[in-house]
Amino acid sequence: MIFSRSNWIILGMAVLVAGVGGYWQRQADAPPASTPLVGQPAPALKLPDLSGTTHDLASYRGHPVVLNFWASWCLPCREEMPALDRAQQRRGVTVIGVAMDQPAPVRAFLAAHPVSYPIVLGQLSHPSSAYRFGDVGDVLPYSVLIGADGRVLAQHAGPLDDAQLQQWLAPRAD
Numbered sequence: 001m002i003f004s005r006s007n008w009i010i011l012g013m014a015v016l017v018a019g020v021g022g023y024w025q026r027q028a029d030a031p032p033a034s035t036p037l038v039g040q041p042a043p044a045l046k047l048p049d050l051s052g053t054t055h056d057l058a059s060y061r062g063h064p065v066v067l068n069f070w071a072s073w074c075l076p077c078r079e080e081m082p083a084l085d086r087a088q089q090r091r092g093v094t095v096i097g098v099a100m101d102q103p104a105p106v107r108a109f110l111a112a113h114p115v116s117y118p119i120v121l122g123q124l125s126h127p128s129s130a131y132r133f134g135d136v137g138d139v140l141p142y143s144v145l146i147g148a149d150g151r152v153l154a155q156h157a158g159p160l161d162d163a164q165l166q167q168w169l170a171p172r173a174d
Contacts, residue, residue: 037134037152042144047098047120047129050107055096055120062148064093064169069122069130069142071101072109076159077141085115087165093145098122098129100140145169 003011045057045067057065068084070077081097088095095117099106103121110119122129128138135142139157145168147153154168 037144037155040152041150042146042152043132045129045132047122049118049120050103050110055118057096057146058150060094060096060146061150064148064153065146066093066095066169067098067133067144067146068095069098069100069133069135069140071099071140072105073101074140078109078113080141080159080161081113081115083160083162083165085117086162087169088117091165091169093169096120100124100128100130 042057046054048054057067066084066087068077068080070081072078084095084097087093097115097117097119098121099119100122106119106121128135130138130140130142133142133144134152134155135157137157141159143156143160144152145154145156156164156168160168
């Protein structure tokens with residue numbers, strides 16, 4: 001079958017329309033990495049640490065807090081932990097690590113790589129602890145800065161390094 005010039009143009013237009021439509025559909029289906037919570041009160045959070053002691057986020061009211069959602073199997077999470085440890089020691093902010101993992105691998109990881117901030121065990125079932133704090137894309141690491149008044153000041157999907165933490169905390173934690 002021989003195509004005329006007009007048939008080639010029609011075929012090309014159909015392929016173009018299908019491609020653009022497919023792209024738009026994929027973009028519409030892609031979940032955002034986080035739901036904006038900035039300015040809103042932080043959700044309630046009561047989670048156990050590895051010894052079973054419950055930590056209540058409300059008990060930290062009056063101090064800025066960085067909630068850092070991580071997992072022992074997540075390489076970027078593990079790489080940012082020393083920077084979070086330094087931020088707590090130098091910047092006057094409380095860091096709480098929320099392990100989105102099972103207790104055994106968390107315990108093994110912390111035995112080899114201890115941190116000075118508390119680690120609690122996150123709720124893994126839906127809605128997970130991270131999801132409730134805006135991590136709708138299940139991105140790890142995921143961090144939330146909560147002000148002394150209990151309101152969410154910032155959210156960050158992905159690892160934070162020393163420079164980013166300094167910039168993130170500078171106007172808020174001093």
